[in-house]
Every structure is written in C-alpha cells, then in structure tokens.
C-alpha cells in the first residue's frame with residue numbers, strides 16, 4: 202500500500218468491507234486503463250499522453266483514498282457542497298483536484314481553496330472571480346475553457362465562437378494559468394463529430410497559447426472517441442466506480 206494514501210482506520214474495523222471495495226475499484230481501474238490503452242493504440246497515440254481523471258462525485262472520501270492507493274492521482278468533482286469537505290478531509294494526499302461542474306461565482310472562494318484545475322471556465326465574470334480569489338489565497342489555479350459544442354451555453358460552456366477571446370482573458374489574468382479546453386459530448390450528436398470540432402478549436406487556441414495543450418474530453422461512454430480526437434484528460438466516473446444512485450432532489 203502507498204503510505205502517502207494510507208487511511209487512519211487501516212487495520213481497524215470495516216477492513217473486510219474495505220478490501221471488497223478496493224478489489225471492485227481495482228477491477229474497474231484495470232478495465233478503464235485497458236480501454237484507454239486500446240483507444241490510444243487504435244490511433245497510434247502513446248498511452249502516456251492521456252491522463253485518467255477519476256470522477257468521484259456521489260462517492261465517499263474512502264473511495265478516493267482507495268483510488269490514491271491504486272495509483273490514481275487526479276480526482277474530479279462537480280459540486281462544491283460535496284467536493285469541499287471531501288477535498289479538505291483528504292488534503293494531505295498526493296492528489297490533483299479537478300473541478301469539472303458548472304460553477305457559480307458565489308462558490309469560487311470555496312472551490313479555489315482546494316481545486317488545482319477548474320475545467321468549467323465559460324465566462325469572463327468567472328475568470329475575474331477565480332483570478333481575484335486565487336490571488337487573495339496565494340494560489341495558482343489551472344483554467345480550462347469549457348466549450349458548448351452544441352453552441353448552446355445552457356448546460357455550461359462558452360459558445361465556440363467566444364472561446365478564443367475567453368482564453369486570451371485567462372492567459373492575461375493573475376493567479377491562473379491557461380490549461381486548454383474542456384467539453385462534454387452534446388446530446389443527440391455522435392461524440393466523434395463533436396470531439397473533432399473540439400480538437401480543431403484546441404489547435405487554434407494553441408497557436409496563440411502553445412503551452413495550453415490540455416483537452417479534457419471523454420466520459421465512461423465516449424472515452425475512445427475522445428482519445429481518437431486528441432483528448433489529453435478523460436473524466437471517468439461510472440466505468441471506474443459503478444453506477445451512481447439517481448440524483449434525488
């Protein structure tokens with residue numbers, strides 16, 4: 202076991218259940234790893250070009266700790282109310298925290314307190330708020346510009362036509378660094394087609410910002426398509442950790 206990820210409760214009660222869960226997650230991880238490797242192989246990419254972000258929303262902190270023990274270093278969360286306590290509880294672990302959900306400006310103070318990278322930057326007001334708060338807290342936060350690939354910002358993301366200007370704003374802002382782009386495949390379109398547009402946009406962005414090479418795309422059902430179109434970061438929940446309970450209001 203990796204010492205840096207060790208739980209305070211190791212060797213105490215609940216150990217049997219924990220082993221079962223650990224085996225389950227290890228199996229999910231092996232399967233996801235194999236899918237990523239196959240997707241890379243299919244298009245002649247090196248496996249090392251793709252980082253797995255384990256999306257742990259709705260999962261207990263203990264799952265994150267197990268992932269850490271299994272060697273996963275990148276964790277994604279989408280709701281501040283849930284992510285903040287988890288990230289603070291696990292603050293000593295060698296993890297990079299990715300905030301991947303829609304972000305209201307009134308949550309920025311909290312999110313900047315634990316997130317290393319925010320994938321859902323989609324408007325100037327948000328850039329300004331993240332920058333101001335990062336400076337105040339003495340942090341440097343990675344920002345990905347989220348793209349609404351269906352040109353409808355309702356579900357989060359900037360219109361494709363606004364992405365390059367927004368990226369320029371991130372690049373100029375203090376306390377943040379421009380990582381690249383992020384997208385969720387739109388409903389009702391083949392993911393491959395949408396991810397092809399994302400890649401074109403990412404390449405145009407890189408002409409102006411050569412170091413902003415991150416392309417965050419691909420979830421459990423469409424990771425192969427995302428890898429085929431250049432994803433550097435895939436965000437995987439279900440395939441790794443099992444089905445989530447339906448969201449209850």
Ligand SMILES: *Cc1c(COP(=O)(O)O)cnc(C)c1O
Pocket residue numbers: 256258279301302385419420421422436437438439440
């Ligand atoms: C939940 C979520 C994921 C992971 O989705 P799965 O289908 O469970 O793999 C990825 N990205 C975002 C933005 C999410 O909210």
